Amino acid sequence: MTQVKVEQKVLNENQRLAAELRLRFLENQVFCLNLVSSPGSGKTSLLERTLAAFSPDTRVAVLTGDIQTENDARRLQRFGFPARQITTGGTCHLDARMIDKHLAGWDLGSLEMLFIENVGNLVCPSSYDLGEHAKVVLLSVTEGEDKPLKYPSMFSKAELLVLNKIDLLPHLNFDLQLARANALRVHPGMEMVELSCTTGQGFERWMDWLQQRRKRAFAHCTPA
Amino acid sequence: MHELSIAEAILDRVAAEAERHPRGRFTKVGLRIGELSGVDPEALSFGFEVLVKDTRWDPLALDIQLCPRMQYCRGCDCKFRATDSQTACPQCGSPATECVGGDELDVVFMELEEE
Numbered sequence: 001m002t003q004v005k006v007e008q009k010v011l012n013e014n015q016r017l018a019a020e021l022r023l024r025f026l027e028n029q030v031f032c033l034n035l036v037s038s039p040g041s042g043k044t045s046l047l048e049r050t051l052a053a054f055s056p057d058t059r060v061a062v063l064t065g066d067i068q069t070e071n072d073a074r075r076l077q078r079f080g081f082p083a084r085q086i087t088t089g090g091t092c093h094l095d096a097r098m099i100d101k102h103l104a105g106w107d108l109g110s111l112e113m114l115f116i117e118n119v120g121n122l123v124c125p126s127s128y129d130l131g132e133h134a135k136v137v138l139l140s141v142t143e144g145e146d147k148p149l150k151y152p153s154m155f156s157k158a159e160l161l162v163l164n165k166i167d168l169l170p171h172l173n174f175d176l177q178l179a180r181a182n183a184l185r186v187h188p189g190m191e192m193v194e195l196s197c198t199t200g201q202g203f204e205r206w207m208d209w210l211q212q213r214r215k216r217a218f219a220h221c222t223p224a
Numbered sequence: 225m226h227e228l229s230i231a232e233a234i235l236d237r238v239a240a241e242a243e244r245h246p247r248g249r250f251t252k253v254g255l256r257i258g259e260l261s262g263v264d265p266e267a268l269s270f271g272f273e274v275l276v277k278d279t280r281w282d283p284l285a286l287d288i289q290l291c292p293r294m295q296y297c298r299g300c301d302c303k304f305r306a307t308d309s310q311t312a313c314p315q316c317g318s319p320a321t322e323c324v325g326g327d328e329l330d331v332v333f334m335e336l337e338e339e
Contacts, residue, residue: 001247001251001334001335001336001337002248002335002337002338003333003334003335004241004245004334004335004336005332005333006237006241006254006331006332006333007330007331007332008237008330008331009329009330009331010233010234010237010255010329010330010331011230011233011329012232012233012237013233013236014233071284083321091226091229092226093226093229095229110307123226123262124226124262126262127226127230127261127262127263127329130278148309149308149309152259152260152293152309153261153262155261156260156261157327158322184319185309185310185311185312185319186309186311187311188311188312188319188320188321189320190321
């Protein structure tokens with residue numbers, strides 16, 4: 001019997017593709033975010049309101065993942081920016097190969113921002129690097145405050161927590177303080193924004209975070 | 225439930241290694257799985273078994289080493305296990321600790337019998 005040392009990532013191939021994507025994003029100065037959450041937390045709504053807030057000359061594009069239907073891409077195309085659906089046909093997460101495939105034909109050099117809306121799932125997408133600058137996790141206040149404790153993998157990997165649907169707080173028993181404390185417990189120092197995609201409350205903080213984070217992504221690069 | 229995709233990725237690693245050992249019969253794959261990896265070891269073992277059955281790899285066992293989430297406190301210069309996602313430093317109580325382990329999803333070794 002022989003034992004050979006391997007010491008490789010299981011998702012070695014995904015990591016390699018993600019590193020290639022990351023390099024392409026860097027070379028083209030495209031700021032890329034990977035939006036994750038449970039189904040129904042408001043990823044598409046957040047993107048709708050964000051795209052609506054951008055001036056028409058913003059060079060932004062969206063890839064949106066779902067197991068079935070082209071509904072989300074249709075919702076997002078209404079804002080005049082390029083949006084493509086990734087239909088996984090059963091797979092519960094996006095991987096780097098799907099991103100690479102669906103970027104085909106888009107000139108990255110003509111973009112400044114790319115949003116990837118992952119499949120609604122708080123477990124599986126946490127294992128797959130898509131070459132993004134940061135993951136953003138959404139938690140709506142109609143869910144439980146303990147979600148960060150139940151899904152520590154995702155909440156510890158996402159840079160920003162967006163607490164969505166805060167317009168509904170008066171009708172719920174949701175304890176915002178407890179939700180924040182739980183997020184900080186699994187992810188010390190986690191950044192948070194509270195907002196409502198319906199009323200727009202708190203939205204400027206999200207837009208500010210986007211701009212600041214984008215600046216930070218390329219802070220070490222000298223302009224060409 | 226993405227463990228079947230993970231199991232497929234492991235078999236891809238085995239196939240790659242098999243090219244280096246064309247006369248070898250692989251018997252075991254050693255894995256390191258962190259509790260933050262998002263992978264359930266039981267579901268993975270089941271998926272792997274199903275995937276391997278009646279293929280040229282059958283029988284091929286998994287040897288899974290589980291890795292806990294580890295945090296580091298800069299203030300006390302100590303490393304500790306974050307049980308139940310409790311990341312505050314057990315010595316000084318500081319909540320500002322860093323995650324330094326628990327995200328593993330690695331193939332560590334493979335065992336084979338060479339003809």
